[in-house]
Amino acid sequence: MARTIKSVWLTLSLIAAIIVPTHIALAGPSIVIEMKSGRVLEANRAFERWNPASLTKLMTAYVTFKEIEAGRLTTSAPVRISTNAANNPPSRMGYKVGSVMTVENALEMLIVKSANDVAVALGEAVSGTEPEFVARMNAEAKRLGMIDTHFANPNGLHDDNQYTTARDLGILATAIRRDFPAYDPIFAAEAISTGGKVTSTYNLLIGRYAGADGMKTGFVCASGFNLVASATRNGQTMIAVVLGAVSQKERAEEAVRLMEKGFANPNLAAPTLLELPRPENVSDQVANMRSTVCTDEARASRWDGRQIEGYITFNTPAIKPLTRAPKALKTGLGGADGVSKSAVMLNGQFVQAYPVPSEKPVRPTLLEDGDKEQFGLRPGFTVPVPNQRPS
DSSP states (O other): OHHHHHHHHHHHHHHHHHHSOHHHHTOOOEEEEETTTTEEEEEESTTSOBOOGGGHHHHHHHHHHHHHHTTSOOTTSEEEOOHHHHTSOSSOOOOOTTOEEEHHHHHHIIIIIOOHHHHHHHHHHHHSSHHHHHHHHHHHHHHHTOTTOBOSSSSOOOOTTOBBOHHHHHHHHHHHHHHOGGGHHHHTOSEEEETTEEEEOSOTTTTTBTTEEEEEEEEETTTEEEEEEEEEETTEEEEEEEEEESSHHHHHHHHHHHHHHHHHOOOTTSOBTTTSOOOTTOOOOOOOOHHHHSSHHHHHTSOOSSOOTTTOOOSSTTBOOOOSOOOEEEEOSBOOOSOOSSEEEETTEEEEOSOOOOOOOOOTHHHHHSOGGGSSOOOOOOOOOOOOOOO
16 A cells, blocks of 8 residues: 555656656746736736846936926936945946046946946935945835835845845836836947947847846845846737846746747736735745855856857757847946035145945955846957947
8 A cells, every 4th residue: 555655656756757847846026018008917926026137227327317307416416435334235337435526327237237326426416425325225115115115225235134026126117117218228328438448238138139138137145136137029029037047048938938928919808016915824924035046066067258149059949149239328437417415626726515325344255145247248349330329
């Protein structure tokens, strides 16, 4: 009898393994949305709390856009690198304390390079101090209806009190694309060029997937590989959120699967993001992918660099190789005028305009937890393309 039960159990286990492949069982939260209507065309664990990593910078950009819209800031206003900003670990621009750039250039570095130091400096330009900017981020999240989101910093470096969900990120991404279309060129940028050095985006769909036009990637050990991606075809925009992938490759392929499904069947009778029911038994615990993506074995099995052709082979024909140099936005320091809460012009020089927190120590553990996407940079070269700017 015991042998029979064991035999049946083994048979059922084999069947389950065939029906439920491992990669599906381990899949992280995801969602795909038709942007104009806000309809949710597919959702998986959309209310599960997750570390946003550098997807946090979408809210940093959104708050900045709101400040510009309100007339309290301009795209040419100064963003000054403070000691507080400079002390953030990579990925970063690495500018010296006192360096000044425009808000517009800061936004380009924020989105394409995913610069942690610039994210803090931009927050200080908007609100004066990092804590005040974070409070503004949380206020905007609440106003938008992001019910399972809390921010602790402007850049996405790991913090136990920083979390979000696929559903909430869908709300934020939709709001950005709907309310601030003038900034679409920044999210769609293939690269930035600073001092003749070109840094490509980590959004592998830009330039490789038909219609891809945004938005942002993120990675810390706790989050795994996150992606908010968008694509537009025939006037219709799909937004996909993928959280907790085990590699750049996996998050890109899953985003394509979601958006391809959306383009093929844009069900406009589906519930909207705000109508999507929150499960009663959803946990308030924040997932942690460290033991999956930050082991020596996991790191050895994937490529985390920015140079993709020759390093990653995609399992979908929808992602094409990029057979030319990436088109880059030319960015860098200088060019600022006007005032911000981080800098004012005094005797021909931009100086600190608002008290900032005293110097905080760099925690070495953040170098591992931080955005690893600074490694594997392509050799620098100049791309002679027009600089795309928001109108």
